Structures are given as structure tokens and as C-alpha cells.
Amino acid sequence: MAKTAKIAWRNLGRNRRRTLITGSALALSTALCIAAYGLTDGMNVEMLRVLTRYDLGHVQAHHAEYRERPTLKRTLPRADAVVAALRKDARVAYVARRVLSFGLVSRADKSTGVQIIGVQPKRERKISGIDASRVSGTFLPDDKTPWPPRGALSxxxxxxxxxxxxxxxxxxxxxxxxxxxxxxxxxxxxxxxxxxxxxxxxxxxxxxxxxxxxxxxxxSPPPARPPDVYLGVGLAKRLAVKVGSKLELLAYAVDGTSEQVTVNVVGLYRTGTSQYDTGRLYMHIADVQRLSHLGTRVHQVTALVKDVDTARDVAKAARVALGVSDIKAVKKNPSSAPLVQSWNESRPDIENMLKLNEGSIVLIMLFIYLVAALGVINTMLMSVLERTREIGVLKAIGMRGSGVLRMIVTETTALAVISAVIGAGLGLLLNAYLARYGIDLSSSSESFTLGGVGFKPVFKAVITARGTLVPVVVLTISCCLASLYPAIRAALLAPAAGMREL
Amino acid sequence: MSRASVSRLSLTVFLASALAGAPAAHATSFEELVRRADMATRSKTSAAVLEMHVKTASYQRRMRLVFWQDDRGGRERVLIRILGPALWRGHGTLKIGSQLKLYNPRQNHVTVVGSSMLGDSWMGSHFSNDDLVKETRLARHYTAKLLKKWDGKSDIGAATYYRFRLVPKPTAPVAWGKIVYTVLEKGTTVLPIKAAYFRKYRDRKPKRTMSFTDIKTMSGRKVPAVMTVRVMSKPGEFTRLTYRKLKLDINIPASKFTEQALRR
Structure with a gap:
């Protein structure tokens, strides 16, 4: 065996130029595959992150008709029970309630429609990426704004x-x-x-x-001080406000009326997704409930799980605990039964898109490696052809066909492994660059949406063990397989026929 | 804001309709009947005090308001102010063309609503902004076909009723695929009785209906003093407007339709 390896290694050195050319083709293929893998994974991770950290959460509960047509009236039934059920599950990391209202925010003669998101600041900070996206000021204070209760007229x-x-x-x-x-x-x-x-x-x-x-x-007494709001840089720019500015907020109420209140800008965030940076305004949940006449009702309960792969099971367990496993029955009775779903249950389109992305990278990898394998076949056929005489001599002095086969396959494998390792190094370098700087398309558009989820127009790669190892291993295997044809041909060579080439 | 202000906007429609029945020669053609029931809407100026009653599945509310309208400058100008009750008293809406401003006296703040938002659906309201623009040109944008003609009783004695099917003309920029429009003719008076709006021509159920009732003499004309709007998908809900006072073709000072006047 050691002898075969030695011979194989020497053979590689015999036509250095050819070995180098083939080897660099293989290395480049590997590097490209690793980069493509990294970018696709990066896109998928980002998509899932945006979806689950700004919008849905890994597991969430809504009024069964809310997501079809979001209206203030469609509040979540049995919200407390939903929260309790999710909290009980050890796989769940955080649970938070949200109110999703609408309004018109204005300053001087500028106004714009916004989605008002009422959050529990302490929990929201952990559950969503919104606080991490802060660029100035502070996040919402933990306590609600002091606000005297409504009275009745005598x-x-x-x-x-x-x-x-x-x-x-x-x-x-x-x-x-x-x-x-x-x-x-x-x-x-x-x-x-x-x-x-x-x-x-x-x-x-x-x-x-x-x-x-x-x-x-x-x-309807006014609040003791202007309630705090936390908004995106796009909205702040549109209204020409900064931290500490006052705004007029006209919030729609569930009973069809509206409430107007002066609010204080406490902080600004930038997610990079224009949909979130210009169209949203965060407030304390109790303040929004007050403005929108919702009492203690909420529109969404959202949870992050420790391991995203368990989302579906966690949602299922919560449904069982709440007795709302029959989705059809829930949809028939939306005002008393909450709809609890994992992110991939409520957005199967997104999950399919992620799977499609992964599928497409496998396809790309197959094409790249098919070309590489053809190159390997060509190289090894040439090499075998050149060495017909030599192989004939080897066989004449007693080497078996299987020995010749082993020799050629070892040669190719050595070439593949070395190239793949070099390629992996190159790919990792490329990925490190892409992970840091990404491919920036922001000059062509401010943000784009896929399946209704807004993204930054910057594609960044992520580095994963799988994304690095799979291309290396697949390359090695496909090279081994590709070398079989020339190796078999060499193995079947009759010694006399080989010698005759003299 | 949504329901209150949208309903306020809709007053234009109602007012317009109520102005129908201007004295003229006896109508001969169907188009003329439709135009008279609908086009009297473009009376130059008007002012009215109204009671608005909004009922939805979750609440009901009554408000009193004053409505000023002036078309003389080319662009339609409307000012609406709520007279009561306390929570909304003094709230004002100023609409000039497609520009809308809302005044809140408690905040002493005017919110300018962009025209793009006017085009949006008005949350939970029984009205849409389309009503303002398209409602008022029935004779010009629709072809009328008589479905039925009959004699019957009315608030103002025996009268002739016509029911028309209005189909949009090929190039008409309209939102409805069909309107079934019932008008009343008595002597020189032509009044709308009911309008049923269908999204598509083949729809069997209307999306929305407006009915005009309680014919009274106001400002020297016979007008339906009550208009009720119902949305078919929300049974039991309606918005009803009742005239308490109406004055037509009065000389409203231009200063009425300014932001200063809105803030007053």
C-alpha cells in the first residue's frame, strides 16, 4: 500500500504543469462551491432572522383571521393561556405579547401612516432584534406612561x-x-x-x-407626560425628527374612533429594511392599548425557542396544551380559539423558499463538479495513455490489475484531496470577506422583499462546517469516481500490448 | 380618525344628493332624470347642520356637525366641524381638492393627510374616498337603462318612480361595475330614492347601498332629509345622516376654507 502511494505521489510530480492546472481547477471549483454555499446559507439565515426576530417569532399565536386581513378588532383569544402554555415549555427561551395598531404620525405639515407596535419593552429587547438595531437614544422604558383613567360624565x-x-x-x-x-x-x-x-x-x-x-x-384624560416612542431612521428622516423631538400621533381605536396624543421620540433604530425603518413605530404595550381602546387585549403572542429546529414541535405541544390542535375548528371559531403556529407553519412559503435555495446550491455544486470530474477524466486518460508502456512493464513484472487500478485512483485522490484542502482555504477566505462585507446591492434598491419579508439589499455569507466540508468531501468522492474509468482501462491493459508501444 | 372623518367626507356625497330636485322643465329623457337626481349635486355652495348616527357591530355614536361646501373656485372645498358631543366638539376637517387636513382642538394640531392615504381603504368605515369623486357624475360616466317604471306613493304624494341600471361607459374611470339607481319624479321635482352599488356587472348582491328618505322642504327645495348607507357584508351596520338645517347657494367667504378657519 505504501509503495502504491509512493508511486502515485511520484506520478503526480512527473508532469507538474498538468498536475498544477488540474489541481487549481479543482481547488477553484471547491472555493466557488464553498462561497456559493456560504452566500445561500447567509441569505437563508438572514431571511429566517428577519422573519422571526422582527415579525413572527419562532412560534406565535394570532386570531385565526388576523393574518388574512389584519384589523384592530382581531385580537388574540385566550392570550394569557397561550403565554402560560409557551412559558411552561422548557424549549422556549422567551415569550412576549404585542399589540399591532395603526395610526398617522405627523409633525408640522408632514404626516405619514405607520404601524404602531405595542411591546413589553423588557421582553421585546430579548425577543426581537429591534433594540440591537438602535442607532441613537435609548429603547422604550420598562414602565408604561402614567395616564389617569377614563371617567364618565355625571x-x-x-x-x-x-x-x-x-x-x-x-x-x-x-x-x-x-x-x-x-x-x-x-x-x-x-x-x-x-x-x-x-x-x-x-x-x-x-x-x-x-x-x-x-x-x-x-x-379621556391626557397622559401625565408624552408617551415615549421608538422609531426607525427612515421615519425620523421623513418627519425631520431626532431623539427628544415631539410628534403628534393619531392612533386608530378598535371602536372606530381615534385618539391623538403628543409623543416623545426616545430612540431611533436602523434595521436596514426600509419597510421597518420607515413604516413602524414602537410604543409601550399599555400605551397602545390605551390609545386604541383595547383594554388588555393583544394581537400577537410570540416566542423564541432555544433551537429553531424544535419550533414545529413546540407549537404542536402548545396547541395540545390549549386544546386547539384542530386547525379547522379554530378557523371556524376564531373569536374563542387562538391559532398557534410555528414560523414554518404560518409561512410555509418561506420555508419552501429556504429549501429551494438549498436545493439550488446543490444543483450548482453538481454542475461545477461535473465539469471538474470531466477534467479529471481527461487528465487521467492522458496520463494513462502516456504511460501505456510503463504500465505494460509494471504488469509484465508482476503487478496485478488491481494494483494498477489502486495506483491510478490513489493518484487522483491525492490530487483531489490536496486541491480540495487548498480550495477550502481559498473558499474560507472568500467567505470571510463575504461574511464581513457581503455583496452590496443597495445602490440599485433600498431594500427588497421576498414573500412579504423585507431584507437588506446586502447579501452576506455565513461560514458553517457543513458549508465547508460538503464541497470538500463531494469533490474528493466525485474525483475518485471519475478516475475509475481511466484506472479500469489501465488495469485491463494486456502487458504485451503495452510493451508493444515501445 | 378613520370612521369619523370618513363619514364626514361622505357628507359631500349626501349633501350633493340632497340638493337634487332643482326646479326645471319636465324631464324627458332617462339621462336627464339621472342627471337631475345626481347632478344637482354640483350646486355652487351649501351649508348644513347634520346629525350623524354611526352604528357598527361594536358601538354606536351620534354626532352633530356643520358642513360647508363651496365649488366656486374650481376645486371643491369642504369644511366640516363637529358641534358635539364634548369629546369631539371643535374637531375640524378641511378638504380642498384631494388635500385633507384634520384639526384636533385638544392638541391644537392640524394633521395633513397625504392624498396617497386618501386613496387607501378607510378602515372600518362605511365610506370610501371613491365616493367623493365618482359618485357625483352618474349621468356622464354611466349609461342608463330603464329597468322599471311605476307609480306609487311618496312623502310628497303620488309620484312616478324609475329604476335604472347604470353601466359605466367604456372609458369611464369608475369604481363600480353597475349601479341600480331609483329616482322619483313628481312635477318638477326629481329625487334619488336608492342607489345600490355593485362591484362587478354580474354581481348579484350589491356591495353597498344608499337610501334617501324623509323628503322635506329645506331652503325652498324638496330634499330627502335622511340618507342611510349600508355595507352588505356588515349586516346591521349603517351610517345615517339627518339634515337639521340646509342652506343652498349662499355666499360663503373664501376665508372659511383656510387653515386659520380650521384652527378656529
Missing amino acids: QAEKKKDEELTKKAEDDVLGELDALSGIGSGKGTGAGAGTGAGTAAKRGTGAGVRGETRKLADKL
């Missing part, structure tokens, strides 16, 4: 309110009566009438306003 106040409405109406009716018809003199008469009406309204207006404020403050 009988006397109700009466007062009706009087105020009547007064306002009477003022308007007076103003209407004072206006003349379009055709009937736009002169001084009409002008004076309008002026008088307006003046009269102004006189009573201040009183009505003061009384109204008192009543309104009782019905």
Missing part, C-alpha cells in the same frame, strides 16, 4: 354637554342665517353680516372651548 355634566352642543349649533345657525345668497349682493351688507356672525361666534367660542376641554379631559 348627569349634570351630560346636561351641560348637551347645552354646549346646542349652543354651538345655535351659533352656527346664526352664522348661516347671516349669510346672503350668492346672487343677492356681495357688497357691504353680506360682508357685515358675515363679520357680525363670526364675531358673535368668537365671543362665545372661548367659553365653549374651555367647558368642552374640561368635559373631554374627564372623559
Whole structure:
């Protein structure tokens, strides 16, 4: 065996140029495969991270119809039980509640629609990447904003309110009566009438306003201080605000009304995904519940598991614990049964996309290695052809066919292993570069979405043992297989025929 | 904001409809009937005090409001102010063309709503912004075909009813595939009675209906004093507007439709 290896090694050195060319082709193939693997894995990891850290979580619960059409009304039934069931599971790392509301945020004459995400700051910090994406200020404070409770009007106040409405109406009716018809003199008469009406309204207006404020403050008292909001740099830029700025937030409420409140910008984040950086605003969950008249209701319970591969099992266990395993029954009865799903159950499209990505890299690897293998076959056939005489002599002095076969295969394998190791080194270097800098497409678009999940336009590679070893091993095996044909041909050579080549 | 302000916007539609029935020669063609029931909408100016009653599955609310409308400048201008109750008293909406501003007196803040957001669906509302633009040009954008004509009673005595099927003209920029429009004719008065809006021509159920009832004389004209909007997919829900006072073609000062006036 040692002799065969020795001969094989020497053979490699005989035509150095050929060995070098073939070897570098193999090394480059390996490096390319490792880089492609790294990039694909990187994309998949990023996709899963964005999906599970900003949106869904590994396991999450919603109102069964929420994700079809998100509305404020579709709150999660039995939220407390869902939280308890997930917390009990040892495989679960963190659980958090979220409220998902909508509003209009404005400053001066700029305004923009936003999704208002009510979070439990202490938990959210652990469960989502939103705090880690902070670029200035702080994250939301742990405690909710002090906010006096809503009150009801007394009988006397109700009466007062009706009087105020009547007064306002009477003022308007007076103003209407004072206006003349379009055709009937736009002169001084009409002008004076309008002026008088307006003046009269102004006189009573201040009183009505003061009384109204008192009543309104009782019905819906303002917060003790502006609630804090945490928003993306894109939104901050659009509204020209920085940390410490005040904004007006008009939040939609579940009963169809709205509440307006001044809010304080406490911190800014940048995820790199424009969908999140311009369209979202984070607030304390209790503040959003207050603004959107939700009481203690929430729209989402989300959980991170310790090992992402257990997500499906954790979701299943939670469904069993809650008695909501029958998805059809849950969908039929959405207001009393929560829909608990793992990320890949609620987004099978994303899971399929990830699998497709992995599939496509295997396909690419096959093509690259097919070409490499053809190169190896060619090289070894040439090498065998050149050495016909020599092989004939070897066989004549007693080497068996199997020995010749072993020799050729060993030669190829040695070449493949050395090339693969060098290629792996190159691939790792390339991957290290791609992991750090990535391929930046941000000049062509700010962010892109796949299956409704927004991504940074920077592809970064990840380095994994599998992504490095699989190309090396597959290359070695395919080279071994490729060398079999020339090796068998050499092994079957009749000694006399070989000698005749003299 | 959504429901309140959208409903406020919808007042344009209602007001427009209520203005129908301007005195004119006896209508002869169907198009003319549709135009008269609908096109009187473009009365130059109007002001009205209304009661708005919104009922949904989860709540109901009554509000009193004043509505000012002026089309004289080319762009439609609308100012709506809520007169009560306390929580919303003084809230104002100013709409000039497609620009919308909302005033909150407690915050003393005006929110400018971009036109792109106007085009969005108005959450949970019984109205959409399309109503404002497209509703008012029935005769121009739709072809009318008479489905039925009958004599019947009405609030103002025996009258002739017409039911038309309105189909959009090929190039009309409209949201509805079909409207079934019922109008009433009595003497020189032509009034809308009911409009059923269908998404597609072949739809069997309308998406939404508007009915006009309680014909009264206001500002010297006969107008339906109550309009009720129902969305078929939300049974039991409606938005009802009731006129308490209506004045037409009055000389509204231009300063009414400014941000200063909105903030007042």
C-alpha cells in the first residue's frame, strides 16, 4: 500500500504543469462551491432572522383571521393561556405579547401612516432584534406612561354637554342665517353680516372651548407626560425628527374612533429594511392599548425557542396544551380559539423558499463538479495513455490489475484531496470577506422583499462546517469516481500490448 | 380618525344628493332624470347642520356637525366641524381638492393627510374616498337603462318612480361595475330614492347601498332629509345622516376654507 502511494505521489510530480492546472481547477471549483454555499446559507439565515426576530417569532399565536386581513378588532383569544402554555415549555427561551395598531404620525405639515407596535419593552429587547438595531437614544422604558383613567360624565355634566352642543349649533345657525345668497349682493351688507356672525361666534367660542376641554379631559384624560416612542431612521428622516423631538400621533381605536396624543421620540433604530425603518413605530404595550381602546387585549403572542429546529414541535405541544390542535375548528371559531403556529407553519412559503435555495446550491455544486470530474477524466486518460508502456512493464513484472487500478485512483485522490484542502482555504477566505462585507446591492434598491419579508439589499455569507466540508468531501468522492474509468482501462491493459508501444 | 372623518367626507356625497330636485322643465329623457337626481349635486355652495348616527357591530355614536361646501373656485372645498358631543366638539376637517387636513382642538394640531392615504381603504368605515369623486357624475360616466317604471306613493304624494341600471361607459374611470339607481319624479321635482352599488356587472348582491328618505322642504327645495348607507357584508351596520338645517347657494367667504378657519 505504501509503495502504491509512493508511486502515485511520484506520478503526480512527473508532469507538474498538468498536475498544477488540474489541481487549481479543482481547488477553484471547491472555493466557488464553498462561497456559493456560504452566500445561500447567509441569505437563508438572514431571511429566517428577519422573519422571526422582527415579525413572527419562532412560534406565535394570532386570531385565526388576523393574518388574512389584519384589523384592530382581531385580537388574540385566550392570550394569557397561550403565554402560560409557551412559558411552561422548557424549549422556549422567551415569550412576549404585542399589540399591532395603526395610526398617522405627523409633525408640522408632514404626516405619514405607520404601524404602531405595542411591546413589553423588557421582553421585546430579548425577543426581537429591534433594540440591537438602535442607532441613537435609548429603547422604550420598562414602565408604561402614567395616564389617569377614563371617567364618565355625571348627569349634570351630560346636561351641560348637551347645552354646549346646542349652543354651538345655535351659533352656527346664526352664522348661516347671516349669510346672503350668492346672487343677492356681495357688497357691504353680506360682508357685515358675515363679520357680525363670526364675531358673535368668537365671543362665545372661548367659553365653549374651555367647558368642552374640561368635559373631554374627564372623559379621556391626557397622559401625565408624552408617551415615549421608538422609531426607525427612515421615519425620523421623513418627519425631520431626532431623539427628544415631539410628534403628534393619531392612533386608530378598535371602536372606530381615534385618539391623538403628543409623543416623545426616545430612540431611533436602523434595521436596514426600509419597510421597518420607515413604516413602524414602537410604543409601550399599555400605551397602545390605551390609545386604541383595547383594554388588555393583544394581537400577537410570540416566542423564541432555544433551537429553531424544535419550533414545529413546540407549537404542536402548545396547541395540545390549549386544546386547539384542530386547525379547522379554530378557523371556524376564531373569536374563542387562538391559532398557534410555528414560523414554518404560518409561512410555509418561506420555508419552501429556504429549501429551494438549498436545493439550488446543490444543483450548482453538481454542475461545477461535473465539469471538474470531466477534467479529471481527461487528465487521467492522458496520463494513462502516456504511460501505456510503463504500465505494460509494471504488469509484465508482476503487478496485478488491481494494483494498477489502486495506483491510478490513489493518484487522483491525492490530487483531489490536496486541491480540495487548498480550495477550502481559498473558499474560507472568500467567505470571510463575504461574511464581513457581503455583496452590496443597495445602490440599485433600498431594500427588497421576498414573500412579504423585507431584507437588506446586502447579501452576506455565513461560514458553517457543513458549508465547508460538503464541497470538500463531494469533490474528493466525485474525483475518485471519475478516475475509475481511466484506472479500469489501465488495469485491463494486456502487458504485451503495452510493451508493444515501445 | 378613520370612521369619523370618513363619514364626514361622505357628507359631500349626501349633501350633493340632497340638493337634487332643482326646479326645471319636465324631464324627458332617462339621462336627464339621472342627471337631475345626481347632478344637482354640483350646486355652487351649501351649508348644513347634520346629525350623524354611526352604528357598527361594536358601538354606536351620534354626532352633530356643520358642513360647508363651496365649488366656486374650481376645486371643491369642504369644511366640516363637529358641534358635539364634548369629546369631539371643535374637531375640524378641511378638504380642498384631494388635500385633507384634520384639526384636533385638544392638541391644537392640524394633521395633513397625504392624498396617497386618501386613496387607501378607510378602515372600518362605511365610506370610501371613491365616493367623493365618482359618485357625483352618474349621468356622464354611466349609461342608463330603464329597468322599471311605476307609480306609487311618496312623502310628497303620488309620484312616478324609475329604476335604472347604470353601466359605466367604456372609458369611464369608475369604481363600480353597475349601479341600480331609483329616482322619483313628481312635477318638477326629481329625487334619488336608492342607489345600490355593485362591484362587478354580474354581481348579484350589491356591495353597498344608499337610501334617501324623509323628503322635506329645506331652503325652498324638496330634499330627502335622511340618507342611510349600508355595507352588505356588515349586516346591521349603517351610517345615517339627518339634515337639521340646509342652506343652498349662499355666499360663503373664501376665508372659511383656510387653515386659520380650521384652527378656529
